[in-house]
Amino acid sequence: MDGTRPGQARRRSAGQGAAAGGGPAGDAGARLPASDRRRHPTRYGQLALLGRRPGAKPRRRIDARLLLVAVLLAGCTLQPDVSQAAPHGRVGTIAPRLSGETLDGSPLTVNFHQAKTVLVFWAAWCGPCRKEQPGLNTLAAKYAAQNIRFYGVDMLDHDRALARAFVAEFKVPYPSLYDSAGSLTAAYEVDSPPSFVLVDQKGVVVGRYPGEASQAQLERLIDQKLATSSAAATGSP
Template sequence: MRLSQARLLVSMIGSSILLSACALQQDVASAPPSGKTGSSAPALSATTVDGKALTVEFRNHRTVLVFWASWCGPCRHEQPYLTQIAGDLESQGVQFFGVDFLDRDHAAAAAFIQEFHVPYPSIYDPDGKLAAAYQVDSPPGKVLVGARGIIVARTDGETTEDKLERLIQAKLLSE
């Protein structure tokens, strides 16, 4: 009798755990945008450094968002290899967008783009509102958004070319 009660108890506990896990699991595609890894990417619609309106579509696109500022030393160090990677990955369906934030000098932002031959559009976010939506506190930062519109990875601070390429391969190109 005790053995069957123990089995029943174990079975009930197992079922409870399974049901709890199912109840807690949510479809991340329907999660509210928060800028955190695993959540939907916040909407990105703004004006670029060169004055053009831009709305970024994340669904069905693999995207790398590059958060930078013209005065940021690590950003200046990273940009040559970011320019190269963006060109290399374009044919594989990876789109890059920059977000220039906390940069009050619009002319300096435009000069940065020209100096480094940045091949992708960069949004001008002088107040850092878009960066805050993506929870990027200071440049540089990279946010990777998968084809379902979900943030799949992020890096805060300066990153090596090798590390970024491996992250893109693992999180964007293998999905």
């Protein structure tokens, strides 16, 4: 016997085993390069205690595929509620409210549910508007019997007197709203005169014609979008 107590022998043996790499800390420490351990003793000491190799990436806690599925499901449930969107006058949408003052200052609100409607966006300074106005007068008279009404929107005419002179010169048979500020025009997304918007009796925009149009072109459009449904509703052949 060498005089060493049993408890001391056990502690000495355990210490030798750890130094030789027999324990967890010894295994991790043995895998670290000596030069790195000298340069970063604190960092590598912590890694050794955690049993993790230097440079190893942490284990992902979220499966990327599950995350992708969650994002896709969220996208399906977060679609905008288009029923709350403001009307913009495009085909297939509800026509924006049309209300204001006529050229003589009288209040006017167009009720789209009373009749099918042809909106004529025009201006006194517009050359093509002057050219096509006689044909519009003819069409307005023709389709009145089919419960199709015409309304004008005088857009961006800053002199109301000039607009009234236009109406008097061409004997325009339908009323026009005075839209000097362009708010009504903007609601219907009309860029410039002349332009035409057709609205059915449900208040839905069913046709548009931007730019100059001949009488025949407008007649064909009205027949396709408005007059056909009128004939069907009345039982006409």
